[in-house]
Amino acid sequence: MKKLINNPDVVVEEMLNGYLKAHSHLVRGVEAHSRTIVRTDAGLKQKVSLIIGGGSGHEPAFMGYVGKGMADGVAVGNIFSSPPPDPIVEAIKATHTDQGALLLYGNYQGDIMNFGMAADIADMEENIEVKQVIVKDDIASAPREEAEKRRGIAGEFFVTKVAGAAAEEGLSLDEVYRITEKANQNVGSMGVGLSPCSLPQTGQPSFNLEEDEMEIGLGHHGEPGVEKIKLATSNVVTERILNNIIDEMDIESGNEVSVLINGLGSTTRMELYIMYDKVESLLNEKGINIYTSYVGDYCTSLEMGGCSITLLKMDEELKPFIDAPAQCPMYTQS
Amino acid sequence: MKKLINNPDVVVEEMLNGYLKAHSHLVRGVEAHSRTIVRTDAGLKQKVSLIIGGGSGHEPAFMGYVGKGMADGVAVGNIFSSPPPDPIVEAIKATHTDQGALLLYGNYQGDIMNFGMAADIADMEENIEVKQVIVKDDIASAPREEAEKRRGIAGEFFVTKVAGAAAEEGLSLDEVYRITEKANQNVGSMGVGLSPCSLPQTGQPSFNLEEDEMEIGLGHHGEPGVEKIKLATSNVVTERILNNIIDEMDIESGNEVSVLINGLGSTTRMELYIMYDKVESLLNEKGINIYTSYVGDYCTSLEMGGCSITLLKMDEELKPFIDAPAQCPMYTQS
Amino acid sequence: MQAEEWKNYFESAHIVLEENKTYLCELDRALGDGDHGITMSIGWKAVQEALHSKLADETDCGKIAMTVGRSFLSAVGSSVGPLYASGFMAGAKAVKNKTELSMEDMRQFWIEFINGVQDRSQAEPGDKTMMDVLYPVQAALQSEEGTVEEKFQQASEAAKNGMEATKEMSSKKGRSSRLGERSIGHQDPGATSMQLLFSTFVTEALNLKTVKEEY
Amino acid sequence: MQAEEWKNYFESAHIVLEENKTYLCELDRALGDGDHGITMSIGWKAVQEALHSKLADETDCGKIAMTVGRSFLSAVGSSVGPLYASGFMAGAKAVKNKTELSMEDMRQFWIEFINGVQDRSQAEPGDKTMMDVLYPVQAALQSEEGTVEEKFQQASEAAKNGMEATKEMSSKKGRSSRLGERSIGHQDPGATSMQLLFSTFVTEALNLKTVKEEY
Numbered sequence A, B: 001m002k003k004l005i006n007n008p009d010v011v012v013e014e015m016l017n018g019y020l021k022a023h024s025h026l027v028r029g030v031e032a033h034s035r036t037i038v039r040t041d042a043g044l045k046q047k048v049s050l051i052i053g054g055g056s057g058h059e060p061a062f063m064g065y066v067g068k069g070m071a072d073g074v075a076v077g078n079i080f081s082s083p084p085p086d087p088i089v090e091a092i093k094a095t096h097t098d099q100g101a102l103l104l105y106g107n108y109q110g111d112i113m114n115f116g117m118a119a120d121i122a123d124m125e126e127n128i129e130v131k132q133v134i135v136k137d138d139i140a141s142a143p144r145e146e147a148e149k150r151r152g153i154a155g156e157f158f159v160t161k162v163a164g165a166a167a168e169e170g171l172s173l174d175e176v177y178r179i180t181e182k183a184n185q186n187v188g189s190m191g192v193g194l195s196p197c198s199l200p201q202t203g204q205p206s207f208n209l210e211e212d213e214m215e216i217g218l219g220h221h222g223e224p225g226v227e228k229i230k231l232a233t234s235n236v237v238t239e240r241i242l243n244n245i246i247d248e249m250d251i252e253s254g255n256e257v258s259v260l261i262n263g264l265g266s267t268t269r270m271e272l273y274i275m276y277d278k279v280e281s282l283l284n285e286k287g288i289n290i291y292t293s294y295v296g297d298y299c300t301s302l303e304m305g306g307c308s309i310t311l312l313k314m315d316e317e318l319k320p321f322i323d324a325p326a327q328c329p330m331y332t333q334s
Numbered sequence C, D: 001m002q003a004e005e006w007k008n009y010f011e012s013a014h015i016v017l018e019e020n021k022t023y024l025c026e027l028d029r030a031l032g033d034g035d036h037g038i039t040m041s042i043g044w045k046a047v048q049e050a051l052h053s054k055l056a057d058e059t060d061c062g063k064i065a066m067t068v069g070r071s072f073l074s075a076v077g078s079s080v081g082p083l084y085a086s087g088f089m090a091g092a093k094a095v096k097n098k099t100e101l102s103m104e105d106m107r108q109f110w111i112e113f114i115n116g117v118q119d120r121s122q123a124e125p126g127d128k129t130m131m132d133v134l135y136p137v138q139a140a141l142q143s144e145e146g147t148v149e150e151k152f153q154q155a156s157e158a159a160k161n162g163m164e165a166t167k168e169m170s171s172k173k174g175r176s177s178r179l180g181e182r183s184i185g186h187q188d189p190g191a192t193s194m195q196l197l198f199s200t201f202v203t204e205a206l207n208l209k210t211v212k213e214e215y
């Protein structure tokens, strides 16, 4: 696959350079580590530090979500690889006041190990209180009995939104943790893939699909999905995915949800809105109310084709955190 | 190419349904025409009506730019086709107070004819004063001597931003027109294509490129470009495009510009930021100051691969309009 | 030609253009954005729907042509929409209030149709557009020689030649004009659809005429 | 094995894994996200750089192993980063303050290396991970029979068998575990790179030994 790059070995570095230059009023680097990015106002206000991160290649996630009302700092890994502990520790140190830090990341073994080591270092060496929330929204990645194994995908956007707003409110670490974990428990996603992405360094497609095939429940690094099916209409796919999520999450008539239709990279807004049209109709039929909706590219897999649906079960406590303003380089809400 | 749709004949209708449902707090349809969308607060405040539009397939352009600080209404055409006069007239009627209307669109013959007819109808039948600004930013589409023939591409975002902010300010039609036209005269763009898009109804790629080719100066409907070249590095392409724009626009050391790096659909943010990194360095070297920067998908061509660079030459009058807040379904600035 | 036959012609136009949808898209892919067949299909489908609804009981050939033009325009927009609409509306004036059209009426219709398109088109002969079909058609229809039927036959020939001649032209108007010299070698899609439209008309009109004469 | 030879081994590891970069990516494409070769390449390149900078004058084999682990981790993150780092750091303790390593020292190093990886890994035998290479290696190194050299030779065999056995396993850990049964038939990339790493070590160590004995 063709890419407009210079050298596959330095894509992340060049991307970060461009990003920091383009948005210097909102984010800045830190001297201690080239893979750490923080808000320009990091550390100025007493608040819990929200630190996010993960592999790159998911832009706008994760680096795009550093800013007011969202995260304080991010650690940026190689493409589809967890960052090592160092940049995570530096993100904590550069943003920390004395309210503690919340590490928020997806349920991948690499992230768990590296963020876990970073939490230990921050605790042991810096004496900073650290809590962790691990997002596990992908209902297709493990059955309900093994919900602990589910990986994190686009639902992390909602969890980050809630965490960021709660931290911005000035709530205590325990409170931010409790509310974030509540959002985490109430979010579910499932995706579909139409075409693969390729790593800049190999140029090879991450999986193979015939012209008339699609992959249901795939991961957002091009990991193979739950099932390959024949290309179906958007309505058929949407209904199948949505019903799965609703079942898995025990969402019922009278419940209220926020909806995210997330594009994986090369899927058009047109396709995402066509999907939303059906999601809205189906939820309506089932008597499930929509609180608020997001449609667009929130967590991509390079140029993968496909999308995911995420539902966040709302309650009165979560609403103001979803509604709160946010101002980040790649995401603004007012 | 695979698409997640139901029926190619109704993609625009289903997209609009989804769009209106997803963003009902910001935009609404009008009874008189299914292809007209206006701000929810249309007509409530005395102001010039800014009406935009064009073919669909460019999302977020144009429908995504209806909202506070941006356009009052939009007419949505078939894919890559100008809307007919009716939805344009209805957009004017549904938003008009008594301050007149500004029609803003790209320099395509179809748009000129249809918006022109709409302007005549609004004038003759509704007695509404209408002015028009036709965006011509694509410097690759015609030589400077025939600048009148240049088509409109991503630069329309900047012109819309300025026009929307000026109208929101409550300026008179003459003033909004003058300022918008000034932005229009000071904006220049050029693009590069790596991979084609396909129309849902034909499924055929809009052009053919070998695995080691790219197309310089192509249009954003998949129209062939100025030249096919061998795949080059991002830096080489960026330098070539940027120098072209700077030359064509007589931008000099000491000038100030706003920058837009626009993705055409399937180009990753990573690639766009790598490009921005180089743009910033080159402008720096030349002593050209960057006022503000935008990086992302602002005007796409379905799932085309590639991107464009746009420069808007700034002056003190334009700055506050670029800085003004905006709140649209697919674009928020705060 | 009775109003009913007039409407039948527009039905035929719908069918012929639907048949050529893929071909027209292919031609447009080489020169423009690849949608010309789709645009035609959407436009003529809308016309066909109007024929079966609004126009079901209409017998005024002028009103029929007017509605055909407006329906086409409303459905497609694009540049073809206004061009066609201007043509049909101008032609409509030439056959205003008539429920039956003589060959001479039809000749006037097409001459005015072409004037209408031309007003909006601003394309010169040789610019590689539908006008390269329409200018020769108009010349043939306005020629001093032959019967009206012969003029139409000549015009139909001229349309075909005009269409084919666009292959060798370098585009000066519309989307394909950006291609300049790269446009040479490709037949213009708009000229092609216009030729289909006009030839279909001539065939139907002359056929009717023959049937009537034999009758 | 002198400290210099110990460092040479890590240089060799870099070369061998660089040679197998594409192959490892291919294996990972079938089971995971297709980046294992890249991850190894980035990690060992960082190690190689450390060997030429920070470690240029280092003669403490423990410190060398420690820095190898930390450099690898800092460059790659991922899951392999912490696994390798834990291995090298645990192994480092076994050879602390030594500027020269006997075969027995090296045996202790690898036993502790494996304990270190295992602590973090939590993978059981048969889970289709690098542990399916390391468990049999550890068993062979700890066996009662034979000389240390023979144990290493046995362990090298065991590594190869363990690697190949991963083909028939259904993955229980890491990214590929989501594949379940669909993972059967594909050799595990992490087991493959670990086998390369260990076999390269055994070859170099025994080679040195032979050279010295001949000497």
Ligand SMILES: Nc1ncnc2c1ncn2[C@@H]1O[C@H](COP(=O)(O)OP(=O)(O)O)[C@@H](O)[C@H]1O
Residues within 6 Å of the ligand: B080, B081, B082, B109, B110, C028, C032, C033, C034, C035, C036, C039, C040, C078, C079, C080, C083, C120, C121, C122, C123, C128, C129, C130, C131, C173, C174, C175, C188, C189, C190, C191
């Ligand atoms: N100014 C013009 N006058 C006459 N015909 C034109 C003009 N511009 C374009 N055309 C015709 O329109 C055709 C393209 O139509 P279509 O593909 O439907 O529209 P678009 O270019 O908007 O996609 C061209 O092949 C040409 O014949």
Ligand SMILES: Nc1ncnc2c1ncn2[C@@H]1O[C@H](COP(=O)(O)OP(=O)(O)O)[C@@H](O)[C@H]1O
Residues within 6 Å of the ligand: A080, A081, A082, A109, A110, D028, D032, D033, D034, D035, D036, D039, D040, D078, D079, D080, D083, D120, D121, D122, D123, D128, D129, D130, D131, D173, D174, D175, D188, D189, D190, D191
């Ligand atoms: N818990 C674990 N214990 C031991 N090895 C593991 C574990 N999880 C994964 N691995 C190894 O890591 C390899 C994948 O490495 P790599 O592709 O670099 O990381 P990632 O999966 O993060 O992309 C697997 O083939 C497997 O051998």
Ligand SMILES: [Mg+2]
Residues within 6 Å of the ligand: A079, A080, A081, A082, D033, D035, D078
């Ligand atoms: Mg990985």
Ligand SMILES: [Mg+2]
Residues within 6 Å of the ligand: B079, B080, B081, B082, C033, C035, C078
């Ligand atoms: Mg078109």
Ligand SMILES: [Mg+2]
Residues within 6 Å of the ligand: C028, C032, C033, C034, C035, C036, C175
């Ligand atoms: Mg066209």
Ligand SMILES: [Mg+2]
Residues within 6 Å of the ligand: D028, D032, D033, D034, D035, D036, D175
């Ligand atoms: Mg991997």
